[in-house]
Amino acid sequence: MASLPHAAPIAARVFAPSQLTIGLSLPVLRTDTHIADFREQVALAQHADALGFRALWVRDVPLNSADYPDPVGHLDPWVLLGALAMHTRRAALISGAIVLTLRHPLHIAKGAVSVSHLALGRFILGLGSGDRPAEYAAFGQDGEARRELYRRHWDTLAAALAPDSRIVPDLASVDAPEFFLLPRPAEPVPMLAVGSGGQSVDWIARRSIGWMTYHREPEAQRARHALWRAAVARNAPDAFRAFGTAMRLQLSDDAHEAATPVSLGYRTGRIALVGMLEAMREAGMHHVTFNLGGERRAREVVDELAAEVLPHFHVD
Template sequence: MKFGIMASHQYPHTDDLGKHLSDLFGTVELAAELGYDSVWTINHFQSNLATPQPISMMASLIPRSGNMTLGTGILLLPLFHPVHVAEEFASLDHLSGGRVVLGVGAGYRENEFAAFGIDPDTRFRRLDESLRLIRALWSGQTVYQEGEFYPLSGASIGVRPLTPGGPPIWVGAGGRKAVRRAARLGDAWYAPGNSPNPRFLPDQLAVYDDALVESGKDPATVERPVGVELYCAPTTEQAVEEALPHARTEYATYAEYPALRWQRDRFDDLVANTLLLGSPEFLIERISALRDLGFNHIIFRPGWLGMPTEKVRASLRLFASEVFPAFR
């Protein structure tokens, strides 16, 4: 079982961004020392929170992350040209010594698509075409493609990736069609673990596994990451007391976007079914359930808006010392 953290570089616009980033870099360095396996950056444009862009963040984290895998969780691929992404991630692959994962998704915020003049109804077709084109460019061959959005003739990239064939591609997806797309086009499905529906993960895993077989892939060989919200304290009562107010604030901020209003309305369901706030014993039980479903890479946000850095780091230390041994 692997464990990774979301860098979660989102902050109120009125805060000191430099101070937050300095604290974040220190937290990532600590996570590397503690033996965490991966660190993930996020991507939003015109956000209601100050959100440094993920490719820049990944480059900054390379020298601070030890041997950890670095990835985007996730890059809003329809808002980028695939040639740009292919070049950037080939470069990051070299700079990191082959530690990069390209995590992608289709996006959901209407203001982001409007800012780039992109019809959101085209986002899944753009995602599909982009992934095929990125893989073709990473092959090192000259590419000819009569695409709907990104036609290329005699194209090649200036930097070929260090990893043969390019970095792994993880596809974030929630709906059945999107999960099937993740099986067809990705190396892993980056599963969202914050659905208030307790049947979401097992039902979608079944869809994913069926689609893997249809695509000629062996379900036993793929990495199975899931993103969750997690905070560890000596007792579950302490974990809830310290973390829940900050998680509530962050989710209320997300809920300002129409597509996520349900998170405000069903926050109590999220707390009951998906927010892993608890003692080491509680977390071992909940993570064991995810392992039993087949997940083998738990990626979690270690803190939320306004949470003191020392609390975040105390949680990471306790989790590493008391929970890691149960799964390694």
């Protein structure tokens, strides 16, 4: 059986029983804007960090295609995470998610240790499997084997990032040296499942600090959460395992505007947003990261969320 996930102070700051924290997904762009000025994005992240957002999320999008629904050009996640580590002080930095099946796990381990070191232990390693068969082919991988590859890479990565870090080589001759990672992280690097990676919830509950899912309507999300709680009860009954979601948000400049669904989220005013988030907290959600869109300026939306929404949920 796999070893239990690592506990780390930064994980407890983002995920805690009976609490809901709020994060921000980068880049923040207006609707129909596909080109990001990443110097502005780093400045916005620094601003959000100072205002009290608990986490800053960075995606891993290796390649773009005209067939892919997200046309945004994303920086390599390790480059952006390194910049964020040097320009923020309190917020967790979370990969949402490194494509575990398309990167060698030892390269991921080196990146994770490096970011954790620069961020003084504020890094949480979110991991996913990717969902585009053509991208697997571009990297010489068999998409049909992604489930087994995800499991194997997770175990190699977990061994490398454990407090008693050990390197599990793909191949080793009898006279091969023993390898190790330096520098070691300031804190253990928590590993978080983003999506299912083709695995069962029982597998995830045994190995991950939590399960980050994509937005669903409340009834479907409640069923998802019940599935997760049952898996945690079976596999880690004495441990806390987080449950979170990524939600698209178009924040209206009318505070009283009712919530209406958009793809993977809502358009809403702040009053209805607070009500929705309170209901999510009561239902057992521990973290929500906003993927902001709409026509308003990003800093204006971030300021409104910090002034009018975060105080309902963040106690410090």
